[in-house]
Amino acid sequence: MIEFLNTLGGKKEVFVPLVPGEVKVYTCGPTVYDFAHIGNFRAYIFEDLLKRFFQFMGYRVTHVMNITDVDDKTIAASNARGLSLKDYTEAYIQAFFDDLRILNIAPADRYPRATEHIPEMTQIIAGLLEKGYAYRQEGSVYFSIAKFPGYGKLSRIKPEDLRTSDRIEADEYEKESARDFALWKAPKEGEPVWETEIGPGRPGWHIECSAMSSKYLGQPFDIHCGGVDNIFPHHENEIAQSEAYSGKPLANVWLHCHHLIINGKKMSKSKGNYFTLKDLLAKRINPAVLRYLLLTTHYRRVLNFTFEALDQASAALQRIKDFLYEIETASFPPGRSAAVPELLAEARTKFVDGLSDDLNISLALTALFELIKKINVLIKDGKILADDAIETSAFVYSLDRVLGVLPSTKETELPEELRAKVRDRERARKEKNYGLADEIRRELADAGVLLEDAKDGVRWKLIKKNE
Numbered sequence: 001m002i003e004f005l006n007t008l009g010g011k012k013e014v015f016v017p018l019v020p021g022e023v024k025v026y027t028c029g030p031t032v033y034d035f036a037h038i039g040n041f042r043a044y045i046f047e048d049l050l051k052r053f054f055q056f057m058g059y060r061v062t063h064v065m066n067i068t069d070v071d072d073k074t075i076a077a078s079n080a081r082g083l084s085l086k087d088y089t090e091a092y093i094q095a096f097f098d099d100l101r102i103l104n105i106a107p108a109d110r111y112p113r114a115t116e117h118i119p120e121m122t123q124i125i126a127g128l129l130e131k132g133y134a135y136r137q138e139g140s141v142y143f144s145i146a147k148f149p150g151y152g153k154l155s156r157i158k159p160e161d162l163r164t165s166d167r168i169e170a171d172e173y174e175k176e177s178a179r180d181f182a183l184w185k186a187p188k189e190g191e192p193v194w195e196t197e198i199g200p201g202r203p204g205w206h207i208e209c210s211a212m213s214s215k216y217l218g219q220p221f222d223i224h225c226g227g228v229d230n231i232f233p234h235h236e237n238e239i240a241q242s243e244a245y246s247g248k249p250l251a252n253v254w255l256h257c258h259h260l261i262i263n264g265k266k267m268s269k270s271k272g273n274y275f276t277l278k279d280l281l282a283k284r285i286n287p288a289v290l291r292y293l294l295l296t297t298h299y300r301r302v303l304n305f306t307f308e309a310l311d312q313a314s315a316a317l318q319r320i321k322d323f324l325y326e327i328e329t330a331s332f333p334p335g336r337s338a339a340v341p342e343l344l345a346e347a348r349t350k351f352v353d354g355l356s357d358d359l360n361i362s363l364a365l366t367a368l369f370e371l372i373k374k375i376n377v378l379i380k381d382g383k384i385l386a387d388d389a390i391e392t393s394a395f396v397y398s399l400d401r402v403l404g405v406l407p408s409t410k411e412t413e414l415p416e417e418l419r420a421k422v423r424d425r426e427r428a429r430k431e432k433n434y435g436l437a438d439e440i441r442r443e444l445a446d447a448g449v450l451l452e453d454a455k456d457g458v459r460w461k462l463i464k465k466n467e
């Protein structure tokens with residue numbers, strides 16, 4: 001039973017997928033006017049945890065993340081640099097994908113771009129005009145919030161605070177200025193223009209997500225994610241547009257991750273406490289440690305980023321890696337104990353129970369660290385056998401399918417000279433030259449390569465001790 005605190009309604013609810021065994025997730029992606037900052041990555045890593053956990057639990061996940069490559073910000077920034085919108089945004093789109101790879105964020109199934117979905121947007125706007133939810137004003141089209149009785153249900157805005165006789169042109173604004181918002185913006189000097197069935201112009205930001213989510217996931221879909229900043233006006237407006245247009249709910253569950261602050265203060269470029277991933281890599285921060293830190297504060301709590309917190313994250317991650325190194329390199333007597341399989345089963349249950357409770361990552365990690373502690377005691381007492389060691393290591397790697405913080409063990413990462421040594425050792429073993437085989441095994445262990453002799457031959461893992 002997986003439960004989430006649904007922003008829509010504000011209650012903890014048991015998650016029931018629309019199709020058993022499948023989850024359709026839409027997450028608001030980057031507005032590509034600049035490099036993403038670590039507050040953005042906090043949200044993307046929370047969404048990655050959500051997705052990996054569902055996959056771990058056997059669900060088939062379909063994940064769509066949009067790319068906002070036309071809006072107020074991208075237009076202003078490309079004009080300031082004297083570049084076309086396409087040329088300007090392309091560099092930031094590629095930088096965004098690079099950052100995702102570096103942070104080991106599993107790719108979405110699709111990354112639709114707003115500029116490639118204008119007809120889908122104008123179709124919804126035309127429908128809203130026809131149904132009377134939208135109206136034209138000086139070449140633009142606005143959504144009439146007074147016509148949609150559900151307006152405010154996500155952000156819990158009070159109807160008496162709505163300024164229903166007023167309009168707002170900008171994509172982003174505060175709750176206090178809730179009013180009719182732009183679905184379609186009239187042509188303006190220095191802005192891109194599309195010639196469409198509803199006239200010339202360009203989309204407002206909110207309609208982009210309504211069009212791209214329903215195109216690829218249908219309506220309703222299971223889960224819509226974003227940061228708390230998105231609740232109003234962005235997601236409130238998405239709900240109004242999509243539900244008024246189709247008469248169906250947009251998404252069943254809405255999850256929002258909280259802010260990231262730096263040293264207790266709001267992140268701000270002018271105060272110099274603003275970091276992109278590149279800024280942190282330049283300070284020689286290990287991306288796996290950064291991922292660990294961003295992952296391990298519960299998504300609904302404010303995350304206070306400090307360099308001390310990063311050191312603590314590094315120490316915690318190192319504890320896991322040291323444990324794996326120990327269990328994979330030490331030699332244990334053959335066989336399997338009665339105690340270890342039980343400990344692994346118990347740890348798995350606690351890990352799953354933790355994450356099933358609205359992604360309580362602290363409970364999940366406690367399960368892992370308790371296991372490490374208990375196994376270390378057994379190692380000290382000489383009670384761990386060879387099969388226990390292999391199974392414990394495999395278990396920790398299985399949890400890492402959710403956490404994504406351990407070094408990868410892809411074969412291509414093993415340099416040829418080490419691969420040659422693995423082959424030499426195999427040969428020595430086949431020739432029953434066990435002295436030489438053990439010697440090569442030790443050499444490989446010193447280089448961080450751990451061997452497991454399995455029925456179908458030898459398997460190896462790369463453990464970089466001081467990574």
Ligand SMILES: [Zn+2]
Nearest residue numbers: 028029209234
């Ligand atoms: Zn969005």
